[in-house]
Amino acid sequence: MKKWSKWFWVLTMSIMAFSVQSCEENPPIVPPVVEGKTSIDLNFSALWNGQPLTFLTGWFEQPSPQKEYVQFFNFGMIVSKLRLVKEDGTEVLLGDGYQWIDFKKQRTKFNYEVPVGKYKAVRFTLGLDSAINHGDPNQWGAEHPLNGNLTGMHWGWAGGYIFQAIDGNYKDSLTDKYTKGMSFHTATDVMVRNFEVPVGTSMGAATFEVKEKATTPVQFNYHINRYYQGIELKKGSVSHSEGIKETALMQKLLENLKVNSAFEIPTP
Amino acid sequence: MKQGLIILGVLILGLSSCRKDPEDPLHKTPSSYKPTLVDPATIFPVGKFGMPQLPSDNPFTEEGIYLGRMLFYDPILSFDSSISCGSCHKQEYAFAEPKKFSTGIFGLQTGRNSSSLYNLAYSRKFFWDARQSTLREQVFEPIQAHNEMAMTLPFLAKRLARTDRYIEYFDKAFGSNPNVFDMSKALEQFLMTLVSKDSRFNGFFPGKFSLLSDTEKRGALLFNGLVDFDMVTGLATGTDCFHCHGGALAQQNNPDMGGIANNGLDGNFTDKGYGAITGNPADRGLFKTPSLLNIAVTGPYMHDGRFATLDEVIDHYSDNVNYLSPTISPMMAAHGNKQLKLTPQQKADLKAFLLTMTDSAFLTNPAYSNPFKK
Numbered sequence: 205m206k207k208w209s210k211w212f213w214v215l216t217m218s219i220m221a222f223s224v225q226s227c228e229e230n231p232p233i234v235p236p237v238v239e240g241k242t243s244i245d246l247n248f249s250a251l252w253n254g255q256p257l258t259f260l261t262g263w264f265e266q267p268s269p270q271k272e273y274v275q276f277f278n279f280g281m282i283v284s285k286l287r288l289v290k291e292d293g294t295e296v297l298l299g300d301g302y303q304w305i306d307f308k309k310q311r312t313k314f315n316y317e318v319p320v321g322k323y324k325a326v327r328f329t330l331g332l333d334s335a336i337n338h339g340d341p342n343q344w345g346a347e348h349p350l351n352g353n354l355t356g357m358h359w360g361w362a363g364g365y366i367f368q369a370i371d372g373n374y375k376d377s378l379t380d381k382y383t384k385g386m387s388f389h390t391a392t393d394v395m396v397r398n399f400e401v402p403v404g405t406s407m408g409a410a411t412f413e414v415k416e417k418a419t420t421p422v423q424f425n426y427h428i429n430r431y432y433q434g435i436e437l438k439k440g441s442v443s444h445s446e447g448i449k450e451t452a453l454m455q456k457l458l459e460n461l462k463v464n465s466a467f468e469i470p471t472p
Numbered sequence: 473m474k475q476g477l478i479i480l481g482v483l484i485l486g487l488s489s490c491r492k493d494p495e496d497p498l499h500k501t502p503s504s505y506k507p508t509l510v511d512p513a514t515i516f517p518v519g520k521f522g523m524p525q526l527p528s529d530n531p532f533t534e535e536g537i538y539l540g541r542m543l544f545y546d547p548i549l550s551f552d553s554s555i556s557c558g559s560c561h562k563q564e565y566a567f568a569e570p571k572k573f574s575t576g577i578f579g580l581q582t583g584r585n586s587s588s589l590y591n592l593a594y595s596r597k598f599f600w601d602a603r604q605s606t607l608r609e610q611v612f613e614p615i616q617a618h619n620e621m622a623m624t625l626p627f628l629a630k631r632l633a634r635t636d637r638y639i640e641y642f643d644k645a646f647g648s649n650p651n652v653f654d655m656s657k658a659l660e661q662f663l664m665t666l667v668s669k670d671s672r673f674n675g676f677f678p679g680k681f682s683l684l685s686d687t688e689k690r691g692a693l694l695f696n697g698l699v700d701f702d703m704v705t706g707l708a709t710g711t712d713c714f715h716c717h718g719g720a721l722a723q724q725n726n727p728d729m730g731g732i733a734n735n736g737l738d739g740n741f742t743d744k745g746y747g748a749i750t751g752n753p754a755d756r757g758l759f760k761t762p763s764l765l766n767i768a769v770t771g772p773y774m775h776d777g778r779f780a781t782l783d784e785v786i787d788h789y790s791d792n793v794n795y796l797s798p799t800i801s802p803m804m805a806a807h808g809n810k811q812l813k814l815t816p817q818q819k820a821d822l823k824a825f826l827l828t829m830t831d832s833a834f835l836t837n838p839a840y841s842n843p844f845k846k
Contacts, residue, residue, distance in 0.1 A: 260754035277802050278728040308728050342522035342720075352719060353522055353594055356726025360677070360719030369729060371802040382796055385805025442806040444698050 243317045243419045244288075246298065246326075250279060250307040252429045259308045263378060267429050272437045273378055274386060278371040279428070280306040282349065282357050284332050288318060289325040289400070291411055296323075302332075304349035304357065307426075315419065322411040324403055326424060326469060330458075331367035331396035338364055359391065366391050370428075374437045386441040390454060395445050397458050401467040410471040423470055430464035431457055505644050507533035516593065517669040520677075520720050524593035524664075527606070530657045532665070535645035538843070540662025542641065543655055545842040548631055550621035552577050557614065557659075558842055560586045564835050566766035567666065572777035580619035584743070585777035588770045590668040590834060591721055591763060600775040602732050602760045603749045607663050608656040625652045666840055668765050671831035677720050684828070691825025694818060699807040708812040711789065711822065715803050716761045722829060723763035733801040734758050736793035737774060745775065747799070757799050768830045786822055790814040 250257035252264045263273035283303050288296045298316040305312055331337070332350075341352035341360075350365070352358025357366045368390040373383035401424070404410035414420045435457065443450040443457070460466065510532040516523055530536075543549060545558040560574035560582070561567040567589035573581045584600050592598070596605060604610040614620040615628065632638045632650035639650060646654040676683040684692060696718075697710020716730035717723060724730040732746050734757040741747070747756035759775045773779040779788065794800070795809035814822070834840075 260752060280728070306728070340519075342519060344522070346523050346525040351522060353524070353721065353725055356724050356729035356731060358719065360714065371728075371806075373802055373805065383798075383805065384809065385800070385802040385807070387803050387806040442808075446698060447700065 241317055241419070242320055242414060242416050243315050244414060245419055245421045246314045246316060246424060247421060248305050248307070248312040248424045248426060250426045250428050252427075254427075257307060257428055263375065264429070266374075266435070266437065267433050270436050270438070271377070273375045274372055274432070274437070275374070275383070276308075276370070276372040278308055278369055280304065280308070280355065280357060281330065281368040282332065282355070282365055283328045283330055284336070285398075286328040287326070288323045289327055291322040291324050295327065302349045304355045306355075318414055320414050320416045322413050324409065324411045325400050326403075326422075327398070327400045329396060329398050330390070330461075331393075332365055333396075334393045337393060337396075341365075364391055364393075367395065370431075374441055376438060384437075384441060386437060387444070388442070388454070388457060389444045390458065391445045394451075395454055395458060397461070399462070399467060401469050403469045404471045412469075412472045420472075422472075425468040425470065427464075427466045427468065430466040431460050433460050433464050435460075503643055503647060505647070507535040507645055509533055510537065515665050516667060520669055520674055521591070521594060525596075526593065526664070527608070527660070530608070530660055532661055533645055535641060536658050536661040537665055538662075539638075539641040539645045540658035540660070541840070542637065542843055543659055544662055545844055548635065549615055549623060549628060550577050551623045551627075555621060557611075560614075560620075561589050563837075563840050563842075565769045566590055566668065566831075566835060568770040570769075570771060572772050574620075576617070576620040577622050582617075582619055584775050585772060588762065588766060589663060590666045590765065591723075592666060593664040594721055595723075595725055597725075597727060597732065597760055600759045601745045601749050602727065602758075603746075606660070608660040611656050611659045611663075612652075628652060628655075666834075668831040668834040670833040671765055672828040673722070673765070674720060674829075674831070676828075685824070687821050687824040688828055690818075691821035691823070694814075694822050695825055699812065701810075708814055708818070711812055711814070712803070712807070713764075713789075713822075716801070717764045721763055722765050722767075724761055730801065730803055731761050732758050733761055733803075734797055734799045735761075735789075736795060736797050736800045736804055737778070737788070739794050739797050743776065754799055757797060764826060765829045766831055766834065768827050769835065782823055782826060783819070786814070786819050790819060 257276060257279065259276050259279070263275050266272040266274060281304075283305065285301045286298045286303050287301065288298065290296065296318050298314070298318070303314060336350070341350065341358045344350040347354065349355065352360070352365070357369060358364070359366060366389045368388070370386070370388045372386045374386045375383055402409050403412055412420060412422060440449065440453045443454040445451060445454045512523065512526060512532060515532065545556050547553045547556045547559070549556060554577055560569045562569055565588070569586040572585060573583070574586045575581060587600065592607060598604040598607065598610040599613070604613065612625070615623050616625065629650065629652050632642075632655065635650070642648050642650045642654055645658060648654050672683070681689055681692070694708070694711045695713045697712065699712045700709045701707065702709055715724065716733055738757060741757040744756045746758035747753065749755075768782065771779070771781060773782070773785045779785045790812045793804060793811060795805060
């Protein structure tokens with residue numbers, strides 16, 4: 205009886221397993237194994253004094269004697285001619301060279317296929333060539349970085365793109381009850397800036413190597429506190445890159461990016 | 473013997489579970505009918521607005537759009553078959569309703585003002601509090617809301633399945649029996665075809681100023697100018713409307729660039745809006761920024777319909793912005809917390825410019841009208 209019972213359960217379980225299995229659709233045809241592509245994952249990070257930038261939480265102390273405090277609401281940028289520089293000085297364009305980076309939305313990591321080799325720098329333009337800047341924003345595909353409806357980084361009527369948008373609030377002190385607005389929108393042809401960011405630190409240049417059929421991570425840090433170096437927000441917390449005062453303020457902010465080495469690609 | 477019966481039972485159960493349920497509308501044997509595909513380029517004015525991001529699993533078909541249109545206007549979607557989507561979203565008002573709050577079944581009131589509906593394919597957030605990201609998810613909410621249509625989805629599915637026109641059109645559009653999943657896709661198709669593109673504003677945008685009257689031109693300059701004040705007269709030279717209502721769509725669709733914002737209505741929030749969705753105190757009092765196209769007919773204004781007229785709206789931005797509102801848009805607070813104090817002429821200019829955004833062709837387009845009305 206015991207033996208019969210054992211075989212009963214084995215048979216029952218087998219039928220059940222078969223029944224369940226037979227309900228599945230035909231297994232998908234497995235494509236042939238594709239070997240890994242040769243690529244980089246370019247990852248942008250916004251940092252404040254080395255710590256990841258957060259949005260709508262906490263207050264960051266301004267690196268100025270006034271000790272103002274800032275809070276971020278939005279931080280995006282449009283770059284063009286984004287490219288790697290090989291050890292021998294030749295350049296490799298990343299995709300079509302355009303990218304929209306949005307730190308709040310964490311649209312910060314981009315995969316690009318690139319040739320194997322050693323690379324020593326990243327070059328890019330913050331902003332766009334005049335023809336593109338004032339061209340039809342509807343010419344771009346729905347998901348292209350220059351599609352103004354996707355990014356919101358286009359000043360419809362006024363014409364032209366916003367190359368970098370930083371919005372938030374500031375306070376004179378942490379005990380200040382009321383916040384004031386902060387809005388820095390980089391735009392217009394005269395605010396276009398080119399950057400070369402070497403791999404490594406000021407202590408020494410370096411390279412990173414892209415190996416065949418592997419994805420190499422490349423970290424790109426934006427030290428946003430260096431953008432604010434020496435800026436007194438109570439004297440000017442708004443610039444839309446127009447008008448005498450706001451143009452001067454934006455030029456100072458952009459100068460800070462270069463003078464204070466706000467961009468960094470750490471040695472791998 | 474007993475065990476043998478059990479084995480037989482399990483075997484029958486196993487085999488029967490493989491058979492498709494003949495009542496399952498999604499597994500209906502497809503008919504030979506082939507729906508007529510509609511090229512999105514014929515729906516969307518690519519030259520004016522660009523091509524929107526469209527769902528890849530819901531291609532436009534003539535049958536799908538028409539099915540969605542019927543569903544939109546059909547009161548059987550509400551529990552007591554008394555109201556349809558079209559009851560609170562009327563075409564002549566750009567699919568808004570000229571009431572502070574709308575009335576659902578049993579006379580219950582909605583909690584917010586009825587949103588206008590057009591150019592939705594370009595939006596990625598829906599409802600005043602931006603709580604939904606797709607139209608097909610969005611449509612389920614008013615259908616089930618107790619103070620709107622108060623319907624349950626199983627009951628609705630049964631009701632649709634008993635209706636001849638839906639048996640025919642679900643089959644034609646999706647090759648299925650009536651069901652709520654394909655219902656939401658049909659509504660998504662129809663809603664995305666609601667395109668407003670022929671206002672005078674869209675005719676001269678961007679920059680064909682010669683087509684504007686003098687007062688409209690002055691209004692356009694205010695609308696599209698950054699906030700600043702004339703050093704001699706002290707008058708505002710720009711009102712910076714364009715940051716949140718810019719572009720050909722007169723709407724910012726990036727939530728972080730003004731697409732979801734607190735426009736300084738209140739210091740304390742009885743309705744937390746987006747903040748109630750995210751739970752983040754910094755989002756309290758933020759609401760989706762609406763497009764200003766057809767603004768002349770979409771009143772009353774704001775999420776709670778507090779402003780009855782366009783003049784009251786302009787008065788708010790001119791004189792009554794609460795700059796101490798704790799989550800006010802940084803772009804507004806960046807104006808130095810100073811009221812614009814527009815003159816009556818400036819207000820009239822701004823209004824004249826806003827009136828150029830009315831698209832009469834859209835408001836009367838028969839393709840969007842109630843198909844049940846003869």
